[in-house]
Amino acid sequence: MTVYGVMAEFVSAEALLAAVRKARAAGYANVEAYSPFPIEGLAEAAGFRRNWVPAIVLGGGLVGGLGGYFMQWYSAVISYPINSGGKPPHSWPEFIPVTFEMTVLVAALAGVIGMLMLNGLPRLYHPLFNVREFDLASRNRFFVCLRADDTEAARAFLRGLEPLGVWDVPQ
Amino acid sequence: MMADIAAPLKRWSYASVSDKIADIVLSRPTHWLWFAAFGIASLGTIAFIGAIGYLFMRGIGIWGVNIPVAWGFAIANFVWWIGIGHAGTFISAILLLLRQRWRTSINRFAEAMTLFAAGIAGIFPILHLGRPWFFYWLVPYPNVMELWPQWRSALVWDIFAISTYLIVSLLFWYIGLVPDLATLRDRAHGRWKQITYGLLALGWRGEARHWARFETVYLLLAGLATPLVVSVHSVVSLDFAIAIVPGYHSTVFPPYFVAGALFSGFAMVLTLAIPLRHFFRLQEFITDRHLENAAKILLACGWIVAYGYFIETFTAFYSGDEYEIAMVIDRLLGVYAPVYWTVLLCNVVLPQILWWRVARRSAWTLLAISLVVNLGMWLERVMIVVQSMHHDFLPSAWGNFIPTVWDWITLAGSIGFFAFLFLLFVRFLPAISIFEMRELVREEKSA
Numbered sequence: 001m002t003v004y005g006v007m008a009e010f011v012s013a014e015a016l017l018a019a020v021r022k023a024r025a026a027g028y029a030n031v032e033a034y035s036p037f038p039i040e041g042l043a044e045a046a047g048f049r050r051n052w053v054p055a056i057v058l059g060g061g062l063v064g065g066l067g068g069y070f071m072q073w074y075s076a077v078i079s080y081p082i083n084s085g086g087k088p089p090h091s092w093p094e095f096i097p098v099t100f101e102m103t104v105l106v107a108a109l110a111g112v113i114g115m116l117m118l119n120g121l122p123r124l125y126h127p128l129f130n131v132r133e134f135d136l137a138s139r140n141r142f143f144v145c146l147r148a149d150d151t152e153a154a155r156a157f158l159r160g161l162e163p164l165g166v167w168d169v170p171q
Numbered sequence: 172m173m174a175d176i177a178a179p180l181k182r183w184s185y186a187s188v189s190d191k192i193a194d195i196v197l198s199r200p201t202h203w204l205w206f207a208a209f210g211i212a213s214l215g216t217i218a219f220i221g222a223i224g225y226l227f228m229r230g231i232g233i234w235g236v237n238i239p240v241a242w243g244f245a246i247a248n249f250v251w252w253i254g255i256g257h258a259g260t261f262i263s264a265i266l267l268l269l270r271q272r273w274r275t276s277i278n279r280f281a282e283a284m285t286l287f288a289a290g291i292a293g294i295f296p297i298l299h300l301g302r303p304w305f306f307y308w309l310v311p312y313p314n315v316m317e318l319w320p321q322w323r324s325a326l327v328w329d330i331f332a333i334s335t336y337l338i339v340s341l342l343f344w345y346i347g348l349v350p351d352l353a354t355l356r357d358r359a360h361g362r363w364k365q366i367t368y369g370l371l372a373l374g375w376r377g378e379a380r381h382w383a384r385f386e387t388v389y390l391l392l393a394g395l396a397t398p399l400v401v402s403v404h405s406v407v408s409l410d411f412a413i414a415i416v417p418g419y420h421s422t423v424f425p426p427y428f429v430a431g432a433l434f435s436g437f438a439m440v441l442t443l444a445i446p447l448r449h450f451f452r453l454q455e456f457i458t459d460r461h462l463e464n465a466a467k468i469l470l471a472c473g474w475i476v477a478y479g480y481f482i483e484t485f486t487a488f489y490s491g492d493e494y495e496i497a498m499v500i501d502r503l504l505g506v507y508a509p510v511y512w513t514v515l516l517c518n519v520v521l522p523q524i525l526w527w528r529v530a531r532r533s534a535w536t537l538l539a540i541s542l543v544v545n546l547g548m549w550l551e552r553v554m555i556v557v558q559s560m561h562h563d564f565l566p567s568a569w570g571n572f573i574p575t576v577w578d579w580i581t582l583a584g585s586i587g588f589f590a591f592l593f594l595l596f597v598r599f600l601p602a603i604s605i606f607e608m609r610e611l612v613r614e615e616k617s618a
Contacts, residue, residue, distance in 0.1 A: 013613060025216075033379040036185060036354075037609040043383035053387040071311060075319035084323050097328035097406055101335040104395050104402075108339045109397075112346055115388040119381040122373035136356040137377050138350070140185035140609075143475075 002171040004127035005032070005147040006154040008163035013039045016142035019161045020045045023146060026157060031068070033130075034137045053115055060110025061103045067094055068102025083137040131167050145169060179607075180615045186563070186610045188456075192601050193351075193358050195451050201598065202450065207391075209594050215587010219259045226298060232355025233577040240572035245299035247552040248582055250407055251435065252292035252483045252589075254428075254548065257437025260340055264348075264396035267389075268320055272614075273464060276456040280447065281440050282598070287592040288439070289337050291585050296329070325409045332406040333610065339399055343392050346385070348580070349375050350606045393513065404432040411555065415500040418559025421486065427479030434472035436463050436550035441541035443593065445534045449604060449612040454601055459532055466531040471520045476551075480515065494564055506559040506571060510550050513546040517547025 018031055023031045033046045072095040076082075078101065081089045087124060118123065128134050128145065137143050141164070146154040157171045158166045180188070226233060230294050236243040253289070259281040266274040297306045309330040311320050320327045352372035359365045367506040408428035413420035443461065448457040484503075521543050524530045531537065557572045577607070 003266075021442070033380065034352075035376060035382065036189070036512075037606045037613070038386050039381040043379040046384055048380045051383060051386050051387055054391065057391045061395075072322045075311070076322055078318070080319045082227045084321060087323060091323060093319070094323045097402070097409075098322060098331045100398075101331040104399050105335040105338060108342055108392055108395050109392050111388045112342045115346075115384045116373065118384055121375065123383075124369060124374045126374060126376060128376060129390060138354040138357045138375075139189045140283045157178070 001008040004169040004171045005145045006028075006119050006151050006158060006166065007131060007143055007169050008158040008161065008166045009129070009136075010134055010142040010144070010161075010163055013031065013042075013142060015163075016144060017045060017105045019144045019158075021164070022161060023144065023157070028146050028148055028154070028157075032145040032147070034134075034143040034145070035142060036043075036138055036142075052109060052118060056114035057107050060114075061107035064106025065099055065103035066115055067106070068091075072098060073104075102110040117151055127169050127171055133165065174214060177454065180612055183612055185609045185612055187419065189354055189358075189605050191607045192456075192603050192608065193354055194239060194548055195597075196355060196601055197359055199451075204450065205598065206592065212587050212590035212594055215584050216591045218580055219584025219588045222532055222577055222584050223298060225577065226320050227303065230297065233299060235572050235574045235578055237570070237572075239563060239570050240557055242299070242560060243572055244553070244578040244582055245295045247549070247556045247583060249292050249295035249299075250428075250556070251549045251550045252295070252585065253336075253407055254404065254432035254435045254552075255328055255439045255545075256285045256336075256340075256403060256436065257429075257432035258440050258566045259283070259288075260336075260343070261433055261436065262398045262440070262542075263343060264393040264400065265311060267393045272611065274462055274486035275452075276603050277440065277444060277461055277465075279344075279347065280443060280593075280602045281605045282340065282347070283593065283596045283602075284439060285436075286337070286340050286365070287589050287596075289333070289340060289431075290296075291589055292552045293333050293337060294585075296326075296333075301389070301491065322486065325406070325413045331514050332403045335397060336403045336588055338394070339369060339396055343389075345397060346389060346392070347604060349373055349378065350385075351447075351601045351604060353377065354463050354605050355601065358411055362603060367512045373598060401429055403430045411559075416490070416559055416563055417487075417494040418502070418555065421483060422483050423479055423486070426477065427483075427549055430472050430475035430479065430553065434469065434476050435545060436470065437469045438541040438544035438548070441465055441469070441501075441537050442545060445541075447597065449534070451602070454604065456608065459534070462534060462537055463531045464530075465527050466537055467538075467539075469526040470522060473525075473544075475516060480519065484505060501562045502558055503556070505558070507560065507561070510554045510558065514547050514551045514554055516544045521547075524593045557609075563601075 010017065010019060013035060017037060017039060020031055020033045020042065024045065028049070033042050035042065073090060076091070076095075077089045087094070133141070134143060142148045144158070144163075146158065148154045155166055155168075183191075203348050219422070231245075234243055234245070236245075262274050262281045263278045266278075288365075298304050300306055308318075309327055349372055353375035356365060356368040356372045397545055401532055405425035405428065408424035412421055412424040414420060444457055444462065448454055484499050487499040489495075502508070522540060524536065524540060530540075562569050611617055
């Protein structure tokens with residue numbers, strides 16, 4: 001049987017954080033940690049380096065804002081100039097509301113879609129769901145999953161951390 | 172303050188808060204009162220759909236609108252509903268940025284309230300168009316007529332503001348729901364429930380890197396939504412303020428409208444929170460302290476609104492403009508004067524009860540006040556929309572607006588439809604954010 005990884009269950013956020021740190025210190029490069037709520041510092045401890053979400057939101061905002069303004073300028077000055085109340089075609093103060101709304105809209109859409117794509121979601125099936133106990137990861141339990149070639153050693157290592165239990169995750 | 176809010180959570184654990192909130196949706200038997208309320212709300216929804224259908228058949232002549240009052244209940248309802256839709260994002264976004272942790276147990280249903288109210292609000296300007304089937308002409312799209320929207324029109328700003336607000340509110344609400352949907356998926360027993368919640372949860376697993384990106388995007392959405400909330404009602408107010416009609420043409424309108432929106436929005440939060448916590452026994456999550464904080468915000472917003480009323484009247488006389496002065500005198504003494512004085516009673520006089528701690532601590536007093544404020548804010552919208560138009564420049568152009576039965580059915584139907592959506596929400600989705608409650612439990616434990 002090929003395994004996805006070896007998983008251990010803990011009762012507290014502190015125990016999970018400690019387990020992740022020990023696993024990284026022991027040389028496990030591919031450590032995944034699962035918790036029912038966000039835990040400060042856990043992602044960094046598990047080897048999370050670069051969070052691209054802020055850059056994506058910034059990019060989305062720039063595209064939305066510049067695109068929104070360009071759309072109005074192009075339509076009011078080039079494509080369809082129309083004299084409205086004697087205002088100049090490029091009456092920029094009146095282009096601000098739509099520019100602002102487009103900035104927010106595209107930034108928000110980019111942020112959410114970017115977050116989901118970077119997280120690899122939606123992904124309805126995942127090997128972890130094969131472990132029955134993993135249902136508690138969304139309730140009150142904390143899991144660490146080591147992905148290593150030497151599953152025997154990983155199992156022994158995790159047992160040494162005194163978890164509630166250790167399981168093989170079938171592929 | 173923080174300790175006070177979370178103190179009742181001392182007896183709770185990660186498991187028990189999760190089960191308590193999830194089981195309201197998953198396993199608690201549906202109360203007969205829910206069915207009764209849902210039945211009434213369904214009738215309202217049918218009336219709403221019926222009124223809209225009749226409108227599409229016969230045209231806006233079924234309403235009381237005519238010249239000079241071309242904007243009637245539809246626009247007043249629009250402004251009222253979109254105002255109600257402000258408190259949700261205010262609670263979720265601004266209070267998140269200000270690290271007001273007490274928001275945690277009320278943000279989810281307030282966001283749902285926002286979404287439903289803003290969605291209903293968005294229907295009204297479309298209904299009010301003479302030819303509603305052409306509403307998409309407001310949106311820029313490549314078309315064979317080679318036409319573009321008029322960017323200098325406040326109505327075009329409006330559709331951008333409202334649709335952006337709706338989409339961003341939906342994203343904010345849904346993204347916050349995803350981890351809780353995963354909890355429901357993992358806890359559900361029935362097959363169809365597992366599949367439905369499973370599909371909606373997008374396969375959320377709670378991996379540390381996922382949480383990190385999730386928290387970042389949640390915070391950034393809050394940052395984006397904060398100016399958005401302020402912008403939406405400002406843009407709505409520009410629909411009026413850009414015009415030269417006395418009573419519309421006023422620079423105080425944007426802040427006055429935003430404060431009014433928060434005022435009615437917090438009133439609606441109380442209107443919904445008090446029965447919600449009563450029927451689902453959530454007093455330990457939505458504490459008296461929460462209600463008291465909401466009441467204080469209500470009081471503060473009420474004073475900004477009162478300032479708006481004052482400055483409108485003052486500016487009319489200070490300007491020396493005879494049309495503005497005539498409009499204000501008509502507002503105080505004319506045919507719509509009872510509306511104005513009721514507005515002052517509901518929005519300025521009665522909320523002063525909230526200065527007393529006893530009143531702020533009494534859920535049923537708050538519920539009564541919140542209903543009074545909802546009524547007062549609706550009347551205020553009617554006053555601004557109708558009374559300004561009925562008495563503009565030339566006496567020969569003056570005229571009165573009398574709502575028809577269809578005006579009333581559409582209003583009542585929209586309230587029924589709102590209740591319909593909200594009742595479905597509390598039955599099928601967690602009304603309190605579960606993962607954020609777990610965070611509060613953790614803080615309380617380590618404190």
